[in-house]
Amino acid sequence: MSKNKLRIIPLGGLGEVGKNMMAYECKGDIIIVDAGIMFPENDMLGVDYIIPDFEYLMNKTDRVRGIVITHGHEDHIGAVQHVIERIDAPIYATPLTRGLIEAKLLRNNAQHKATFKTVQAGDRVELGAFTIEFFHVCHSIPDSVGLGITTPAGLVIHMGDYKFDHTPVDGWPTDFGKLAEFSKRGVELLLSDSTNSERPGWTPSEMVLGAGFDKVFTEARGRVIVATFASLISRVQQVADAAVKHDRKMALAGPSMIDNVKIARKMGYLTIADENLVPLDQALNMQEHKVVLMCTGSQGEPSSIVGRLSAGTNRQFDLRPGDTVVLSSHPIRRTINRLMRRGAIVIYDSIAPVHVSGHASQEEQKLLLNLVRPKHFMPIHGELKQLTQHAALAKQVGIPEENVIVAENGQVVELVGGQMRLAERIPGGYIFVDGESIGDIDHGVMREREQLARNGIFLIDLSVDKLSGRLLHEPEVITRGFVSPEDAEALIPEVRKRIMSMVNGGGLDSQKDIANAVKSYLHEQTKRRPMVFVTLSKA
């Protein structure tokens, strides 16, 4: 194995390559970049959230030199607690990112296992074979960084999530100078964010939201309720500014929103004067046109404030007639419909400028490629379709096709001697987290759940005389999720009759034979295939 070989490992996640966790490996040293979570899709039943499968690292944990975090969003920090439980390595993060991770660890009572090293954009850190230069990038959270990673195989730029916002809320644009300097040094490989690679043009600046919120606050007669991700600190700043302008006090709802605002204010990333914030219970008793409630649940997640408001199950407060709910996100349609059904005026991105993406669009992606002029390119942070489009853009700006690799999670890529190539595949999947347990719902269990849900269950309990082999009583039947109770009731006499004749007729058939006979009969009658279980007692 060449000593200068760099291994690039997108470790896992739900479709989006390298989004939640990646590793770089060289000369026996390993660094992890990000450790985030994903939320389950509609048909992943009974799952709270999903973490990347990092099994690959488990027999080499002593070689992990650091866990480097690019920014403080859940899909990049949410799995830190699970990673540090099994890997003892320091966490490198900028101040705000560190603060958000610490708050999350504290909420989950996992703070004692973490060792932090605070870094600033502009810092340089040596981690074994890797020298990392942190540089500022714009994203929808302050204090985001990209990584310039000097390795024995050459200089690698890992962008993290970014956009080229020239007028960000915090006034701190992406560090173009550093990107140009890297380019001058010669970049062997660029890895960058493909989220919006199907979107032409340039992602609008966060500045456009100022006018959007202004209009909402001008027109609202009752309360304004704004929902966004708790980690979208700059959005909170914009709503706070609109509130001051329109003489409303802001209250916060949801523990993560309260925590994050507290941290960001304390650290100076969020400027809200004390007199403009009021506790939630006070806000609920104020005149309606004098308050704005800032909540979690931009996409209507069931456990969030807005999810509960839309279902009518929120504890502290309910929607009132005249409330204006602003979904400052890319919300799902069910949430919008439900909130409207409860009488709220609902403002969302397709009807008003109350949300912009935090990710670069095609023109920005091309600008980055031309600023950096990498020899090799590997699109990350996207599903196969976004990666493919990002690769097509790279080809358009002149990166030779053979120097571009589209790799999915679990596909190791190697860079050695100025050549990039696919190496082996490792487990690149994901692990379900449900309640307090991790990974005990595997894909086999999910398949069983799907099967249960698709056609329901049909349970048969038999008692047989161990001497005569005859049934001691009629078979008992329980069904769930199969057909309506009345329809099931109508089928049961014939099922009983058939089982009795099988068992009493010619000696006992096996449970499996009985189950199969019942399955055929049920399919013949209903065209369905419920899971059939036969339990048998001999006495």
Next chain:
Amino acid sequence: MSKNKLRIIPLGGLGEVGKNMMAYECKGDIIIVDAGIMFPENDMLGVDYIIPDFEYLMNKTDRVRGIVITHGHEDHIGAVQHVIERIDAPIYATPLTRGLIEAKLLRNNAQHKATFKTVQAGDRVELGAFTIEFFHVCHSIPDSVGLGITTPAGLVIHMGDYKFDHTPVDGWPTDFGKLAEFSKRGVELLLSDSTNSERPGWTPSEMVLGAGFDKVFTEARGRVIVATFASLISRVQQVADAAVKHDRKMALAGPSMIDNVKIARKMGYLTIADENLVPLDQALNMQEHKVVLMCTGSQGEPSSIVGRLSAGTNRQFDLRPGDTVVLSSHPIRRTINRLMRRGAIVIYDSIAPVHVSGHASQEEQKLLLNLVRPKHFMPIHGELKQLTQHAALAKQVGIPEENVIVAENGQVVELVGGQMRLAERIPGGYIFVDGESIGDIDHGVMREREQLARNGIFLIDLSVDKLSGRLLHEPEVITRGFVSPEDAEALIPEVRKRIMSMVNGGGLDSQKDIANAVKSYLHEQTKRRPMVFVTLSKA
């Protein structure tokens, strides 16, 4: 009850109001407009398709004067077979629409129950209290019509699906003259398509796809596989034209595609010369750059050709390296990713002009409102959020807010004495169709399925000596979809121990008590709540 009262009844469907089926009722006469199906959402498990709940009509079927169909898409004709099973009324449809319904009935062996009355755009038909004037509208299928319905309560315009395409593939634009004439007569109420009410501007003409397909055919080196809805006849024409231009023969895959093309060609709605069509098995053996395969499955439905190609389970042919798959629709992301993973070059709407919507955008909706100048307006064909935006547009063009009603499925609206108002609610839901059975999966069954799927099942079988009340053998346990088999195995000894001490200790506890005790223990250990079933035999 005023004799001139018109009742407007959006009968049911999946979220989109009045999309699949509506009824109008006046002076004891009823007409039905459309009878379509919807496809289930991700979390509606084990459901093939969904039909509107038309229970409301069942005790007045003798008053139904006709089933009037606006156009031949599945979401407007798919439930005809279910409606005519229970309601004996003639079906009014234009020639192509009739042909498509007949083919569908034939495929389902239900043709004998249908009575058809063919109508042409421009025709006038009297159905009891209703006089219906059919007028041509553009949509993504030829021979679509809107309805001018003269009723004792005034003239009602029911638009159906439409767009104002000035350069449609079939050269037959929407009948603006008729709309102007209606306006002159005075329109009491307009009901119109809200699908794209959140989309600014004007929906592009179908003409733009010509250039899109031209580019695809120019660049493709291997086979071209185009997927679209089988009922998108104009799309088939555009692909056929591109095929002729680029010297490729077209083959058809999927029974509904084959049927529909046959009907549309026979009736003159589709112009493809015999020599340009080849059977599929012949196409599969031709040189790859000489063929285009036209398939069903634009959205990757599992049972469609493209769904099976993406899963690698298609019988007649598989994807080959170099295939270009064009998804001429608004496809779901999983399908795109899967096709790419199988090596296809995939072209879809967000990266190339290979699909346009068949529905009017905001500027067209405003034009319609201004052309017709209705006194009252009721947005239909959309979820609450689209209806709400459509209502906002109507307000913008000057329809007084009090003359606009947003009503969801099952909400009866009445028009009487020049006033429109909400009346009672009727069942406005939908019915699941699974295999050959209709409606025996109700919402209760769906809830059970969800519960099964959320946490799995835990079955316990007990045999007890009827004299001593003691267990005859250790409790047997079966789990599915709960936790991994190893984790379940680890829990079972303690579950057995607890049950044995309950049963043998102090006389037999009830099955329910045992189930509850097991539930608590499992929740304590796993934070999960599987469905627990206890069966008990006494011997």
